[in-house]
Amino acid sequence: MAKITIYTDGAAKGNPGNGGYGIVMMSGKHKKELAEGFRLTTNNRMELLSVIVALETIKNPADVQVFSDSKYVVDSVEKGWVFGWQKKGFKGKKNIDLWKRFLLIYPKHKVKFNWVKGHAGNMYNERCDELAVDAAEGADLLIDEGYEESKKTDLFES
Numbered sequence: 058m059a060k061i062t063i064y065t066d067g068a069a070k071g072n073p074g075n076g077g078y079g080i081v082m083m084s085g086k087h088k089k090e091l092a093e094g095f096r097l098t099t100n101n102r103m104e105l106l107s108v109i110v111a112l113e114t115i116k117n118p119a120d121v122q123v124f125s126d127s128k129y130v131v132d133s134v135e136k137g138w139v140f141g142w143q144k145k146g147f148k149g150k151k152n153i154d155l156w157k158r159f160l161l162i163y164p165k166h167k168v169k170f171n172w173v174k175g176h177a178g179n180m181y182n183e184r185c186d187e188l189a190v191d192a193a194e195g196a197d198l199l200i201d202e203g204y205e206e207s208k209k210t211d212l213f214e215s
Contacts, residue, residue, distance in 0.1 A: 058119055058167070059115075059120065060120045060122075061120070061121045061122070062082070062084070062124070063080065063081070063108075063111045063121060063122065063123045063124065064081040064124045064181035064182055064184070064185045065078065065080050065107035065111055065125050065185055066079050066104070066126060066127075066175070066182060066185035066186045067079075067100055067101070067102070067106065067189055068103060068186065069102075069103060070193050072099050072100050073098060073099050073204070074097065075095065075098070076094065076097075076103045077103060077188075077191070077192025078092060078093060078104075078188075078189050078192065079092045079185035079188025079192065080092065080110060080111045080188070081181045081184050081188075082111055082114065089114070090184070090188060091111070091188075092191065092192040093110075094192035094199065095193075095198055095199050095200065096198035096200060097204060097205055097208075101151070102152055102155060104125065104127035105129070105152060105155045105156070107189070108125065108130055108159065111123070112159075112162040113162050118165055118166055118167070119167070120166070120167045121166045121167065121169070122169050122171060123170045123171065124173050124181065125171075126172065126174060127172075134163075135170045139156055139160070143156070154203035154207075155203060
């Protein structure tokens with residue numbers, strides 16, 4: 058089983074606002090960087106989406122170490138909260154579309170989450186932040202359909 062190290066970060070200019078994610082993936086001598094920007098989203102959505110995209114990028118089952126500065130993502134998985142949310146149908150939770158997508162890819166790998174302090178000089182965390190911010194500020198921003206659709210339905214709820 059391949060050993061892969063992943064650093065992820067999400068950013069939002071305003072919360073909600075335009076946002077992006079950045080990923081650095083490493084395995085042996087191989088290194089890959091990924092980033093995408095969205096026109097309207099939240100920081101937590103970008104933090105979670107960065108992990109999902111990274112895991113989806115891995116072709117075969119792997120031993121994965123994920124490093125993130127998002128307590129939201131790291132604690133939700135490592136403390137088992139997301140599995141409880143799933144059992145309760147995600148009632149009252151945000152980002153359900155992304156958590157469901159995460160739960161489809163998560164069991165395909167042996168994943169361990171590690172929290173790292175953001176903006177504390179960690180080279181790969183800093184690079185992910187740079188990628189995420191650049192993506193958020195880029196042209197041709199994508200639509201975060203899960204977020205924008207959820208906001209449309211919110212307008213009609215009492």
